[in-house]
Amino acid sequence: MSENIMLPHPHKIIDIIPETEDVYTFRVETSAKVKHGQFFQVSIPKIGEAPISVSCMGENWVELTIRKVGKLTNEIFNLKPGDKLFMRGPYGNSFPIEEFKGKHLVVIAGGTGVAPVRSFLKYFYENPDEIKSLHFIAGFRDEKNILFREDLKKFKTKFNTIYTLDRDKIEGFEVGLVTEHIKKIPFNSFEDYNVVIVGPHVMMHFAALECLKNGVTEEKIWVSFERRMSCGVGKCGHCKINEVYVCLEGPVFNYTKAKNLLD
Amino acid sequence: MSYCVSTKRMNEILKALQKDYKIYAPVRFEKRGRYSDTDLIRYAEINSIEDVVYDEKSHFSPKEVIYPITQALFYFTEDEYRESKVDDKKILIFARSCDINGFRRLDTIFLKNGGTEDIYYKRLREKVKFILMECKESWDSCFCVSMGSNKTDNYSLAVRFDGDNILVEVKDHEFINLFANEREVEFTPEFVTSNLTKVNIPEIDSQELLEKIYNLDMWESYNSRCISCGACSAVCITCSCFNTLDIIYSENGRVGERRRVQTSCMHEDFTTMAGGWSFRKTAGERMRFRTLHKIYDYKLRFKEEHMCVGCGRCEERCPKLISFSSTINRLYDEVEKLKKGEVSRTREQASSTEEGK
Ligand SMILES: Cc1cc2nc3c(=O)[nH]c(=O)nc-3n(C[C@H](O)[C@H](O)[C@H](O)COP(=O)(O)OP(=O)(O)OC[C@H]3O[C@@H](n4cnc5c(N)ncnc54)[C@H](O)[C@@H]3O)c2cc1C
Ligand code: SF4
Ligand code: SF4
Ligand code: FES
Numbered sequence: 024m025s026e027n028i029m030l031p032h033p034h035k036i037i038d039i040i041p042e043t044e045d046v047y048t049f050r051v052e053t054s055a056k057v058k059h060g061q062f063f064q065v066s067i068p069k070i071g072e073a074p075i076s077v078s079c080m081g082e083n084w085v086e087l088t089i090r091k092v093g094k095l096t097n098e099i100f101n102l103k104p105g106d107k108l109f110m111r112g113p114y115g116n117s118f119p120i121e122e123f124k125g126k127h128l129v130v131i132a133g134g135t136g137v138a139p140v141r142s143f144l145k146y147f148y149e150n151p152d153e154i155k156s157l158h159f160i161a162g163f164r165d166e167k168n169i170l171f172r173e174d175l176k177k178f179k180t181k182f183n184t185i186y187t188l189d190r191d192k193i194e195g196f197e198v199g200l201v202t203e204h205i206k207k208i209p210f211n212s213f214e215d216y217n218v219v220i221v222g223p224h225v226m227m228h229f230a231a232l233e234c235l236k237n238g239v240t241e242e243k244i245w246v247s248f249e250r251r252m253s254c255g256v257g258k259c260g261h262c263k264i265n266e267v268y269v270c271l272e273g274p275v276f277n278y279t280k281a282k283n284l285l286d
Numbered sequence: 287m288s289y290c291v292s293t294k295r296m297n298e299i300l301k302a303l304q305k306d307y308k309i310y311a312p313v314r315f316e317k318r319g320r321y322s323d324t325d326l327i328r329y330a331e332i333n334s335i336e337d338v339v340y341d342e343k344s345h346f347s348p349k350e351v352i353y354p355i356t357q358a359l360f361y362f363t364e365d366e367y368r369e370s371k372v373d374d375k376k377i378l379i380f381a382r383s384c385d386i387n388g389f390r391r392l393d394t395i396f397l398k399n400g401g402t403e404d405i406y407y408k409r410l411r412e413k414v415k416f417i418l419m420e421c422k423e424s425w426d427s428c429f430c431v432s433m434g435s436n437k438t439d440n441y442s443l444a445v446r447f448d449g450d451n452i453l454v455e456v457k458d459h460e461f462i463n464l465f466a467n468e469r470e471v472e473f474t475p476e477f478v479t480s481n482l483t484k485v486n487i488p489e490i491d492s493q494e495l496l497e498k499i500y501n502l503d504m505w506e507s508y509n510s511r512c513i514s515c516g517a518c519s520a521v522c523i524t525c526s527c528f529n530t531l532d533i534i535y536s537e538n539g540r541v542g543e544r545r546r547v548q549t550s551c552m553h554e555d556f557t558t559m560a561g562g563w564s565f566r567k568t569a570g571e572r573m574r575f576r577t578l579h580k581i582y583d584y585k586l587r588f589k590e591e592h593m594c595v596g597c598g599r600c601e602e603r604c605p606k607l608i609s610f611s612s613t614i615n616r617l618y619d620e621v622e623k624l625k626k627g628e629v630s631r632t633r634e635q636a637s638s639t640e641e642g643k
Contacts (some may be wrong), residue, residue, distance in 0.1 A: 027369060029359055057583035068362035069534045069542035079583045092560040109367070224563060251548075251559050253530045257400030260527030261556065263579070264565075265496075271400045283493050285500050286557075286565040286576075 028256050031066050031109035037084055038104055042170045045091040046135065047100060050084050051108055057085055058117030060247060060275045064255045066109045067102075071095040074252045074270075076139040077113065088138040088170065114255040115274050116200055118143055118219060118245060119151055126215045129158045129208050131201050131230050133222025137170050137249040138184040139247050139274075140221050146173070155215075157182040159206050162201035162222070165191045201226065221247045231278055244278035288455040288473035289465045296335045296452050299464050303378065309382035310351045311417075312344035313337050313521050319345075329379075340379055340447045343425050347523035347599060349392060352410035356547045359406060359530070363541050370406075370543075380445070383477060384428070384595040386416050387435035388523030391584070391593050395526045398588075406546075415458065415528045418444040420475040427598030429611050431482040435595035437477040444475040485614040487581050487592065488621035498624050504616055505570035511606050512569040516550030518600035518610070524580070524593050526583075527551060531640075551576055577613055 038050040057080050066072035073095050079086035089102050102108065120143055128147070132140050147154050163169045165177065166188060178184055185204045187197040197204060201222070210216070218239055220230045227246050234244060242267045250269045253259035264270035264284045277282070291299065300309060311332045318326040327339050328346035358370040381389075389411075396407035418441035431437040442458030453473040455464050490496055519525040529549045534542040549556065551570050557565040566572045584593035594610070601609040 028402045029404070029406070030367060031371065066532075066544075068360075068367065068544070071532045072530055072544075090560065169446050223561075249559060250565070252559050253528065257401050258396060258404050258526070259529070259546075260395075260551065261529075265578075266583040268400065285497065286571075 029111070029254070029273050031064065031072070031111045033107040034107050034110050036102055036104050036108055041104070042088065042172075043168055044156060046168075046170055048078060048086050048088045049099070049102075049108065050086050051110070052084055053110070054083055055113055057113045059120055059146065060117040060139055060186055061113035061115050062139075062203060062255070063087070063110045063112035063276065064114065064252075065089075065095070065099070067098050068111075070098045072253075074114070074255055076247075076274075077192060078138040078141045080142055084127075088135070088141070090135050112255065114189050114270055116272065118247075118275050119217075120146070123217050124153045124209055125155065126217060127156045127158070127213045128154055129131075129160075129192075129210075129216060129218040131160045131205065131218065131220045131234075133162045133226045133230075134164065134168065135170070136222030136226070136247075140219055141171060141174065144178060145184075148178060158185075159183070160185045160187070160204050160208075162189070162226075163188045164189050166193055169196075200229075201202065202233045205230065210234075210238050214244060215255070217245075218244045220244060224249070225226050231282075241278045241282065246250055246276055246278060246281050247274045248276060248281070248284075249274065287300045287462065287465070287636075288453060288471050289468035290471045290473075291446075291452050291454055291465070291468050292473050293335055293407070293450055293452065293521050295468070296454075300332070300335060302460075302464060307376045307378045307415075308373065309378045309380075310348065311338040311419075312340075312342075312348075314339050324370045330378075335452065336420075338447075340380075340419055340445075341422075343428075343597075343599070343602070345599065345603065346521050347597065348379050348522050349383050349388070349389065349525075351377060351379055352389075352414060353392060353396075353407060353526065353548070356545055357406060358543045358545050359441055360544045361541065367544075372409055376415070378415050378417055378442075380419050382419050382421055384430045384433075384597045385523050386418065386438045387591075388595045388597070389414075390440075391524040391591075391595070396600045415442040416440060417442065418475055420444065420446045421478050424478040424481045424484055425598065427601050427609075427611070428478075428481045429485050429596035429598060431479060431481050431596070432483075432485040433485070433592060433594055435591075436479065444473075446473065446475065451532065481596075483598065483611045485596070485611050486616065486618040488618045490582050490621065494633060495624060499621065500574065502617075502620050502622055503534075505574045506568075508570040508573040508608070509568050512552070512573055512608055514552050514554050514569050514572065515605060516552045517603045517605060518576070518608075519550035519552060521546065521599040521603045523597055525550065525593060527556075529548070529619065551579070572614070573608075577610075577617060579612055580610075581617075583588075611631035 035052040040048040057077050062074045062076045064072050065075045071094050075087045078088040082176045089096055130140050192198050220227050248269050250262035252262045252270055253269045257268045257271045264286055309332055310329050312327050313330040315326040327344045329348045329585045396404040444455040446453040455473055527549050531545050531547055580594035581592050606631040
């Protein structure tokens, strides 16, 4: 009998790091080879299953940064280090990191959208010579919702960072939506560059338009889509847009494709 | 080889087959229909050839035989998943051309899409052999000819019901011995070659045209009409979407199962995400999605054929009498207009007149 693609396997939780009141990072033991931008179908028996992006990866572990929003995620928040989380994956395509190398990179992320870009940001933080420059705009709703505070501080030391909150004015953060800060990126001084935009649907839409307004060409923009998913492997139909399955051909899309996907 | 078999003898043959096979066919469930005093015809295991309803269209498709409405994937205890099991018996399905062709669409999704095989589908699918039921004539809502699904040679046996006798073509050597003592006749099944209902499939050849189609105001007309019940998908031989659902057995909170349950892109919450955001919020948008999936983007993706096989069940089952063939033809007319550059009302125009009122 062929391998059962729907079968989840138990993975030990090594550590739990609270980021905010309702977002925790779970470090989970796994030997799976994961690419930046991929996701796992994460589940607890008798509760349910949902797609969660890998927010960081190491030798024998991955980190999943999870917002508590419903049935499964509420239950995950009751788990302790040593408990088991069930997973299958990794699924989906990934950010074209090889293509980013040797060029300027602009990363624009909002809210939980920072999670899927965090792993390659960490990679370039460790390997800053592999990239010409890295501009990172991260936006959060308010002070309570800031994620990865330690990483943000570290990234500041090697990247050109703009951190912003929608409303609150606090030390180290600008005020306003990420879109309002895109014009500060010196696109016209780049000879070769890529732009990654990840966040809520509306934010990605307007951030991409703002980039185009600032002279960015469509082929240089990459986005990551979120859709409701039940299988992650092209069977359940939930994530389909036009002829494309986000779980298979995504979640990462070049903007030339993404802009043509009509829901 | 073809044979003429009496009903009595056919029942003996079915009995012999039942040693190895579960045999499914459209069966009448009296007074279980949609309206009072109407019957329901759906697929179920049969015990005799008289159980087979061959002169009416079944309300539901045979997909449930191998893709059940709800199906256990795993059973689990505290820390272990155990795969559900299936019966060892093989499966014979009495099916019409359109449905046999419909199974190929399900195969494409479950066995090919994404390069992976779904074992729950596969483990039943590989047990299946088809008994083709000849269609004497097509029913009002059928448009199999337009969809090219009126014919098939994917069957082991083919049958024509002919009074007290049944004509059987035996294509599969496995079954030839069962008919060794029967009277040989000339019989090969005939296929309908024309339907009352015909559809024209619009040729969508550019992104610009697709965008215009998205904005057609014909979709808006379904907002008030379609009630998003999903009945059209439930009966469709080619609809394959599902939700997964975990259940705890109430007697014992420690054990439970993960099930998958058929669902429909016509349901309001099909695309709902965390935070309540959903991508296709109106019935019209969902109708557009379903329509284009059945007659445009499935073919764009898999190349061979359109998804819809023209069985016409969706329109017969729709409580609001929405006809899928009319929807396709309506879209065709709109697309022709768009191609000729004629102005058609778009969504924006429709909503601005609404506002202007
Ligand atoms: C590729 C991908 C990557 C993702 N990565 C992450 C990640 O890194 N971190 C993360 O936290 N999340 C991530 N998500 C989102 C995550 O999968 C969802 O938040 C998931 O729904 C949570 O599951 P749950 O069972 O806890 O919530 P559910 O019980 O499914 O509910 C979640 C919310 O969805 C809404 N909802 C669900 N069903 C319905 C319905 N029938 N009607 C109306 N509203 C409904 C409600 O608003 C509810 O609060 C990702 C999603 C995708 C597709
Ligand atoms: S006619 Fe309707 S029910 Fe039949 S295959 Fe086409 S969409 Fe499905
Ligand atoms: S059966 Fe009719 S009313 Fe129900 S979802 Fe389908 S088109 Fe809409
Ligand atoms: S998540 Fe099931 S098809 Fe993509």
